[in-house]
Amino acid sequence: MLKARAALAALLMAGTAVVALQPTAQAATCGVGEDSAYGQIQKNSAGVGYPVTLHGTTVRLYSGRTNSRAYAKIDRDLRSDEILSIDRSNTRFTTYWPSDGAVRAGGWTYCEQRYQGLGGPTRTPTVDGYQHAVRVCLRRAGVLVCHDVWYADQNG
Numbered sequence: 001m002l003k004a005r006a007a008l009a010a011l012l013m014a015g016t017a018v019v020a021l022q023p024t025a026q027a028a029t030c031g032v033g034e035d036s037a038y039g040q041i042q043k044n045s046a047g048v049g050y051p052v053t054l055h056g057t058t059v060r061l062y063s064g065r066t067n068s069r070a071y072a073k074i075d076r077d078l079r080s081d082e083i084l085s086i087d088r089s090n091t092r093f094t095t096y097w098p099s100d101g102a103v104r105a106g107g108w109t110y111c112e113q114r115y116q117g118l119g120g121p122t123r124t125p126t127v128d129g130y131q132h133a134v135r136v137c138l139r140r141a142g143v144l145v146c147h148d149v150w151y152a153d154q155n156g
């Protein structure tokens with residue numbers, strides 16, 4: 001389920017994460033297909049990036065090696081009160097690490113995975129990450145926490 005999160009009722013800054021309460025949303029597309037191979041996005045030369053800890057859970061970001069499709073992943077099943085999501089900018093960027101402010105100015109949509117009780121690792125459906133900034137989020141008990149570091153793959 002992909003939804004726009006451009007207007008948020010309240011924002012609180014907490015370290016490297018943005019805590020967002022009651023996002024508003026509009027539908028868009030989600031699950032754009034798969035890539036033949038994915039790589040885990042790591043920290044950049046400034047030491048910021050991925051993985052990130054949200055609500056005490058390590059969340060990883062993956063991007064396709066040939067077509068830049070991206071998804072968020074945790075190494076366990078979601079709890080019944082959790083939603084894992086990946087945000088995708090509406091604006092295209094020609095840099096790998098656009099600023100949070102630049103992405104916010106253009107707005108974004110998101111794709112989420114809800115609890116299914118299947119056990120094992122959980123990942124979101126894919127989004128097109130080619131020159132569109134993506135970041136990971138985890139909602140627990142209604143409280144949404146998102147990383148404030150965005151990654152825009154340039155290898156489309």
